[in-house]
């Protein structure tokens with residue numbers, strides 16, 4: 256199947272500061288591309304460029320075959336790109352359901368369509384249905400991460416950008432979050448996953464792109480990486 260997202264020779268950064276120097280990868284429907292690399296490698300900056308929050312200085316970001324140059328962030332959401340930022344961005348005082356409804360604000364079709372969109376999200380995350388009337392701030396860290404993802408899904412995206420969903424969570428909770436990512440990809444969603452937790456990312460990844468200092472240092476189908484030591488070499492450079 257054709258790639259839904261094609262990033263080619265991307266250069267991007269903050270103001271005039273360039274931190275992404277040459278990054279290319281694809282994301283396909285029903286597949287997870289994992290963007291890995293050590294702190295400061297440029298992973299978040301790359302996601303932000305795809306979401307339209309950082310300027311593309313060179314290269315291109317194409318979504319559904321169209322170049323996104325000049326398309327502002329909110330229109331990218333409308334076109335089907337949802338971005339779950341690092342650090343569980345939920346509205347703490349609003350209920351779970353209010354958070355989800357806010358996530359669907361870009362949808363067309365009025366109130367009834369918005370409410371109907373809740374059903375598949377509750378089916379994917381039954382804990383959110385159980386806690387729908389609770390303030391989001393009363394949820395555990397893992398549940399808040401599920402809520403952040405659920406809110407993004409309310410916009411009915413075809414591409415989900417996930418920035419470090421494992422951040423600050425216990426390993427058993429990370430495994431639960433990754434199980435949901437697995438289900439999402441099986442439902443046909445294209446997922447671009449940024450992670451520090453390599454093993455968690457590898458549990459769902461179909462393709463792996465490793466960045467260092469804003470450049471791709473390794474690019475491989477996940478099933479060709481049978482030894483995580485290979486990834487470690489890509490992270491820290493071979494000494495042999």
Ligand SMILES: Nc1ncnc2c1ncn2[C@@H]1O[C@H](COP(=O)(O)OP(=O)(O)OP(=O)(O)O)[C@@H](O)[C@H]1O
Nearest residue numbers: 269272274292293294295296297298299300301451
């Ligand atoms: N708002 C900003 N203004 C200027 N420079 C920034 C900004 N945010 C990040 N940077 C710099 O851009 C570089 C890449 O950071 P980025 O956050 O993309 O890396 P990362 O791979 O996502 O790492 P981490 O997991 O630590 O966030 C780093 O050198 C960082 O200091």
